[in-house]
Amino acid sequence: MPRVTRGKQHVKRRKNLLSKTKGFKWGRKSKIRLARPAALKAGQYAYRDRRAKKRDFRRLWTLKINAAVRPLGMSYSRFINALKGKNVELDRKSLAFLAEHKPEVFKKVVETVK
Numbered sequence: 001m002p003r004v005t006r007g008k009q010h011v012k013r014r015k016n017l018l019s020k021t022k023g024f025k026w027g028r029k030s031k032i033r034l035a036r037p038a039a040l041k042a043g044q045y046a047y048r049d050r051r052a053k054k055r056d057f058r059r060l061w062t063l064k065i066n067a068a069v070r071p072l073g074m075s076y077s078r079f080i081n082a083l084k085g086k087n088v089e090l091d092r093k094s095l096a097f098l099a100e101h102k103p104e105v106f107k108k109v110v111e112t113v114k
Contacts, residue, residue: 061096068099072110082113 014032020042021028021035028038066076074082083090090098090109098106 058092061092064096064099065092068103068106069110072107074110074114079110079113086113088113 017032017035017039018030020039023029024035024038027034029035062076065079069076069079088109095106095109098109
C-alpha cells in the first residue's frame, strides 16, 4: 500500500486557523499552538457577546428615554406604564431614537400618554 501524506489537508487546516486569528497580537496570529486556543476563546467571546449586546442596547435605550422624559415631568417607569395603559405600540428602540433625534415628536408622544 502506498503511503498517504496529509500535507495538503494540514496546510489547508492551518491556513484556515491562521486566517481566523489574523490581527491578533504576538504569536497568537502566527503560531499554531498559540493560535488554536486563541481562536477558540475568540469564538466563545463572540457567542457570549452577541447575547450581551442585546442587553446593553436595551439598557442604553432605557437611559435615553429616561433622560428625555424627566424634563417633561415624568419618570421612565410611569411613562412606560402610561404607554401600556393607552395601548401605544412603540418599542424602546424607536422611542429612544425619537427622544434623541426628534425631541418635538417625542414631546407629543409624552403629551399623548399623560
